[in-house]
Amino acid sequence: MCTKREARRAKSGQGLIEVLVGGIVLITVGWFGLDLAAIVMANSTNDGLAKSAARAAANQVDKKAAGEAANQCITHFASAGIITKVKMDGDISYEPNKAVAVRTVMEVRPPVGFPGFETITFHAQAVEPIVGVPADL
């Protein structure tokens, strides 16, 4: 039979433990969600950057100018706090009078770094038709 004193001792501390445990779970899940959102948005940003660079390259008249335009677009990219590095991945692929492909690589530090996932690297590629060259006669 439980006495009143025993009942009070059982109440005190138990709630705290439950809140702590619950909090740990909820916060962990929340952090995970935050990282997921950051990852998805960073991927989308990288895709957009690759497209902008490819579009800039496609408006030029030759491969040299196309490479410079793509590079300029990437170096002028205003990155947010979680993006630690962004650069062109290799050289552009240039098919004269046809299309140009630009690859970008972006390193992202998620807001909450889980062990083994402190930095995540994203690759993107965009292909655009070369419109900077006049039509054939």
Next chain:
Amino acid sequence: MIFAKTRRRRGAALGLVAVCGLVLALIIFGAFFLLLFLGGAKETSNAVDAGALNVGKRSFEIKVEAQTPDEHQFGDLADSQDRFGLTNINRVWGKALLAAANVTAMGSGAPSEARDHADKLFNGAQGISDRLADKLTSPGNLHDYFTELSQQNTVRMAGQTAKAEVKAADWNTSLVNRGIETNIEVIPEQFPANTFDSIGAVDKTVQGKPLKFIPGYKPITFLDHHFCLVPFKAEEKTHLISLDQFEKDRLSAKPFPDWSKPVTNSFSCRGQAATTGPYVEESISCVLTNPQRSFKLEMPRAFIKIKLKEKSTAKWSFNGIPWPADSSYDYVIPENSTRGPGEAGLGTIMGTCTFGLEYINKTVYGALFALPTENYDDVKNPLIQRVKEIDPDFDGDLQSLLSFPLLPAAADHDSDSDNTVYIVFKDNSGKLKCLPEPEAQAMALGGSDFSKTADGPESDHDESPMFVPGVPGVCWGTPVGFGTPKDLPDFMLIEGDLYWKPGSGYDGCLGEVRLERGTHAYVNGIVTFP
């Protein structure tokens, strides 16, 4: 009782945490898939943009060929494969327009043949244009261009195996930028008198130079025909435009009754990324094309004929009495001849004159415009205008252009037995030249036939006679007889006719200049009583 109450309250917070955690996880995963969906939509849009741009870029590869003889009149404006596409269709319409302006300037005296030729050129241009318009408005001709680029862009966020492909609905065309410049540059001096204003040329500064262009999607009317060209903004590349701009210029929203089958300059392309899931990502992009090439209005294979009568005519009069027999003289070699005897009072008179002295400058130009006292503007001006139709960069220096040395009659090897024919044309290297017809035919751009003639009304520039006093060595008389010979003033009158016959440009002939000139020698003298 207390124990039972305590047992029920223990673990309630954990349950709440579990439920909250589950709800939070569901929210997070829901948001994740929403972000994936939105990301997929963005990727699809990017892929469709790339596909649409490629459609705009490669639409210039859609071409047609000339089929009828009237369409082959535009062979001088075809591309390197003898075909016509968006790049050069405006050149075709420009030539037909210029020919119509040529006939309009002939006025009410235009022969029916000239009018008929202008109609044929219009119909020829329209035939080529209509077939091109049909090809450009058939979406099936464009789908491959779309997928060539759209499928090189990833749409993984829409689905692991998803690819951006054509969605056949909503592939339309539009007539964007109505009234702005085309890619045909014009100068007022290459249009016949009182016709340039009808063009409504657009002024535009390109690379610092003020230029004029024929306007696009704006009817220009000559001879009851509406000539319409396709606008392409100067210094602009093929690029995407908003759906709003595209839709408001579609034929369904803004009809264009003056052009039954307008050639389009913009396309809308709808694509989709089909996924294995229940949803499909779709996007539509609109592209405005531009060949980034401009041309000067011209008829590069056209030509002008200059016909000089093989020999000039020499007439004689002795004391006012015409000598019955004419003779002739060359342009190149002055001819010294003697005629007579004519009646001279109590005796007779012989005349001796040197003919051909008016041809000081022994070139085609010198032969045509030989008399320094004459104003030849009514022949020179239309001649210069027509040369500018062949080559818009001609600087107006007729003397340099027509500097070919005159041929002696014996060296004339053309088919015209009455005239020596010279041709003003562009040779294989694109340079303006004036050469005798056989040499010209050998050097001309392919397809030129210099046997064709002008179709307009001929006008006569009647030269005022140029007085040349008779002096020994030029023209003098020698009266002889039993009595006192007395030489009276002798003189020559040099005059001729310069005929100008404009051409529409059909079959290439833009005009003919024809010269007939001669000299009348008046030899005077008398023999009186001793």
